[in-house]
Amino acid sequence: MDSVPLSWYLILSAVLFALGVAGFLFRRNLITIFMSIELMLNAVNLSFIAFAYKLNQVDGQIFAFFVMVVAAAEAAVGLAIILTVFKSRPSLAVDEVNTLKY
Amino acid sequence: MQHLWLIPALPLAGFLVNGIFGRRVSKGVINLVAIGSVALSFVWVLKTLAALGPLETPHVERYFTWIESGILSVPVEFAVDRLTAVMLLVVTGVGLLIHIYSIGYMGHEGGYHRFFAFMNLFMFFMLTLVLANNYLLMFVGWEGVGLSSYLLIGFYFLRKSATTAANKAFIVNRIGDFGFSLAMFLMVVRLGGLDFPRVFSAAQAMPRETDPGLLTLIALLLFVGATGKSAQIPLYVWLPDAMEGPTPVSALIHAATMVTAGVYMIARSAPLYQQAPIAMDVVAVVGLATAFVAATIGLTQFDIKKVFAYSTVSQLGYMMLAVGVGAYAGGIFHLVTHAFFKALLFLGAGSVIHALAGEQDLRKMGGLRRKIPVTFATLVCAGVAIAGIPPFSGFFSKDEILLAAHHHAPWLYWVGVLTAAMTAFYVFRAIFLAFFGDYQGEHHPHESPPSMLGPLVVLAAFSLAGGFLPVSRFLEPLFPAGEAHHDPALVVVSVIAGLLGLGLAWYLYVARRGLADRIAARLGALYQVVYNKYFVDELYNAAIVQPVVKGSEALLWRRMDAGVIDGAVNGIASRARAIGAVLRLMQSGNIRSYAAWVLMGSVVALIALGFSGGAR
Numbered sequence: 001m002d003s004v005p006l007s008w009y010l011i012l013s014a015v016l017f018a019l020g021v022a023g024f025l026f027r028r029n030l031i032t033i034f035m036s037i038e039l040m041l042n043a044v045n046l047s048f049i050a051f052a053y054k055l056n057q058v059d060g061q062i063f064a065f066f067v068m069v070v071a072a073a074e075a076a077v078g079l080a081i082i083l084t085v086f087k088s089r090p091s092l093a094v095d096e097v098n099t100l101k102y
Numbered sequence: 103m104q105h106l107w108l109i110p111a112l113p114l115a116g117f118l119v120n121g122i123f124g125r126r127v128s129k130g131v132i133n134l135v136a137i138g139s140v141a142l143s144f145v146w147v148l149k150t151l152a153a154l155g156p157l158e159t160p161h162v163e164r165y166f167t168w169i170e171s172g173i174l175s176v177p178v179e180f181a182v183d184r185l186t187a188v189m190l191l192v193v194t195g196v197g198l199l200i201h202i203y204s205i206g207y208m209g210h211e212g213g214y215h216r217f218f219a220f221m222n223l224f225m226f227f228m229l230t231l232v233l234a235n236n237y238l239l240m241f242v243g244w245e246g247v248g249l250s251s252y253l254l255i256g257f258y259f260l261r262k263s264a265t266t267a268a269n270k271a272f273i274v275n276r277i278g279d280f281g282f283s284l285a286m287f288l289m290v291v292r293l294g295g296l297d298f299p300r301v302f303s304a305a306q307a308m309p310r311e312t313d314p315g316l317l318t319l320i321a322l323l324l325f326v327g328a329t330g331k332s333a334q335i336p337l338y339v340w341l342p343d344a345m346e347g348p349t350p351v352s353a354l355i356h357a358a359t360m361v362t363a364g365v366y367m368i369a370r371s372a373p374l375y376q377q378a379p380i381a382m383d384v385v386a387v388v389g390l391a392t393a394f395v396a397a398t399i400g401l402t403q404f405d406i407k408k409v410f411a412y413s414t415v416s417q418l419g420y421m422m423l424a425v426g427v428g429a430y431a432g433g434i435f436h437l438v439t440h441a442f443f444k445a446l447l448f449l450g451a452g453s454v455i456h457a458l459a460g461e462q463d464l465r466k467m468g469g470l471r472r473k474i475p476v477t478f479a480t481l482v483c484a485g486v487a488i489a490g491i492p493p494f495s496g497f498f499s500k501d502e503i504l505l506a507a508h509h510h511a512p513w514l515y516w517v518g519v520l521t522a523a524m525t526a527f528y529v530f531r532a533i534f535l536a537f538f539g540d541y542q543g544e545h546h547p548h549e550s551p552p553s554m555l556g557p558l559v560v561l562a563a564f565s566l567a568g569g570f571l572p573v574s575r576f577l578e579p580l581f582p583a584g585e586a587h588h589d590p591a592l593v594v595v596s597v598i599a600g601l602l603g604l605g606l607a608w609y610l611y612v613a614r615r616g617l618a619d620r621i622a623a624r625l626g627a628l629y630q631v632v633y634n635k636y637f638v639d640e641l642y643n644a645a646i647v648q649p650v651v652k653g654s655e656a657l658l659w660r661r662m663d664a665g666v667i668d669g670a671v672n673g674i675a676s677r678a679r680a681i682g683a684v685l686r687l688m689q690s691g692n693i694r695s696y697a698a699w700v701l702m703g704s705v706v707a708l709i710a711l712g713f714s715g716g717a718r
Contacts, residue, residue, distance in 0.1 A: 021697075021701060024694070024697050025694055025697055025698060025701070026694075033693075094693050094694065095692060095694075097693070098691035098692065
């Protein structure tokens with residue numbers, strides 16, 4: 001593990017995060033968007049862990065746990081929302097979920 | 103302590119009880135509360151005066167400090183001296199009689215409890231006015247009686263003319279009150295307070311002003327207040343219109359008590375006026391002019407209440423003349439006798455109107471002396487009293503005034519005598535038109551109930567014999583001494599003038615009916631001018647009311663209110679809408695566009711962070 005430099009982890013994390021953002025912006029399906037968010041969260045987790053390992057401190061690991069907890073809660077709520085949306089609409093296209101605007 | 107506060111507090115309690123619960127209780131209870139409270143107040147006055155004895159010095163009761171601010175200290179303080187004692191007796195005594203009379207007169211009217219509640223409210227304020235020991239507390243009563251007067255003139259508020267008359271009375275009085283307020287400001291600033299003793303001692307410490315100065319100014323401003331309340335030129339126009347109110351109101355407020363408040367106030371301020379002879383001359387001349395002008399108008403009116411209203415204005419002018427020439431005691435004496443006979447005239451007129459189911463036009467009366475004999479007899483008593491026929495009450499008080507006027511300047515006396523002749527003429531003209539000749543109306547007249555006739559008889563007794571009350575002698579020590587004037591020739595002249603007026607009325611309206619109309623026709627334009635009250639209302643309307651209305655409409659309403667104020671409010675609102683219209687474009691409802699905004703924002707934040715040298 002020592003042979004892998006910190007920057008590689010960070011680059012991987014950044015790439016994953018960028019993929020998540022791109023997915024969030026450009027996909028229409030709610031489930032895909034949801035997965036993109038998870039991707040962004042885990043990209044951040046990766047950088048936390050990498051820093052924690054490199055700096056030999058436990059803070060980053062704790063943060064990663066927090067993020068996982070939040071992600072789990074978010075999954076529960078988010079999937080419930082997606083289910084309800086799907087019950088009332090024929091598709092999961094995000095552009096059609098806009099009635100709160102009025 | 104004599105608990106003077108009970109005197110006004112009792113009617114106030116009556117007002118509160120009737121005002122709050124009057125709608126739910128029977129007329130008997132309303133009567134008990136309204137008349138009971140005034141009767142108790144009257145009894146308390148009698149008890150207090152009996153306990154205080156001859157009142158060589160004023161009896162003062164201090165209750166609490168009302169205002170304490172810098173140099174200004176205003177206590178709530180009641181005082182009784184001889185002047186207040188006389189006023190208390192007149193206000194509660196005549197007030198009680200008129201309250202009793204109102205039971206019969208108002209019996210068929212709606213708003214019975216409202217009427218008595220307002221009457222009691224009036225009594226409260228009037229008694230506060232006469233008991234007050236400083237100008238501010240007096241002003242409270244002064245404003246309060248104006249308020250009650252307004253409420254009672256507009257009693258028949260469904261009638262447009264009544265509400266208009268009420269507004270007119272209130273607004274015209276407001277002009278006078280403005281003068282009163284200015285006078286009080288000057289007293290605070292220059293004389294150091296508002297308490298009567300302090301103001302008067304400060305005034306007496308100053309030299310007598312033969313040239314106009316501070317005291318003259320204060321006295322004249324107070325007189326402006328008096329012209330409003332006591333219906334003197336130029337502010338007398340509200341009083342004839344105030345006859346829109348129920349007749350007991352006209353008798354109590356607009357004849358016997360409230361309108362005499364101005365005279366009382368000037369008599370109360372006698373030490374101040376003594377130091378300002380110029381102001382006194384103004385008071386005398388304005389009073390005499392009012393007496394004369396109002397009497398001429400009274401000659402031509404056909405509404406029985408209007409005749410007596412102008413008569414009131416005229417008699418108030420006499421009182422002003424009296425205080426203006428320094429005959430304060432005489433002025434108050436006339437106030438007292440006038441309260442008797444003028445209240446009687448109005449109550450008698452009310453009895454006539456009641457008998458004829460609301461008819462007030464003298465031309466539609468006639469021949470009533472056999473149909474309502476008690477009313478007729480009492481009205482004649484009032485007539486001989488006001489005409490100054492000896493030995494009835496008006497003779498004594500009027501002669502005292504006229505003699506003092508003659509002592510001051512003979513021309514005042516002669517105009518006064520002429521006015522006295524006109525007074526006798528118009529009062530008996532009204533009586534003859536109503537009670538002699540043939541009945542001209544359709545309604546079947548009926549005599550009034552005993553609750554109305556009782557007060558009439560009592561007042562008639564006082565009108566006849568009131569002249570023997572030693573009011574002047576009782577009051578004399580209170581005022582700066584004037585020389586005693588006695589000149590039998592002058593007395594005889596004024597009595598002859600009164601008799602002439604009476605005789606002329608008899609000749610024109612009983613002996614030679616119809617002659618009066620021919621004379622009026624011959625006089626043509628002059629008669630029309632007088633009949634239309636010199637077009638003073640029209641003049642005020644054109645010169646003051648219309649410019650104010652037009653100016654308010656163009657400037658205050660359209661420019662200020664609609665333009666500036668509404669414009670500012672609406673402008674802010676429409677600006678907010680315009681900004682919102684731009685901002686709402688961002689709220690597309692499209693989640694991905696929100697995400698793009700977030701991304702852009704974080705990119706901008708990161709770039710800014712980079713430029714500022716990183717997180718460290």
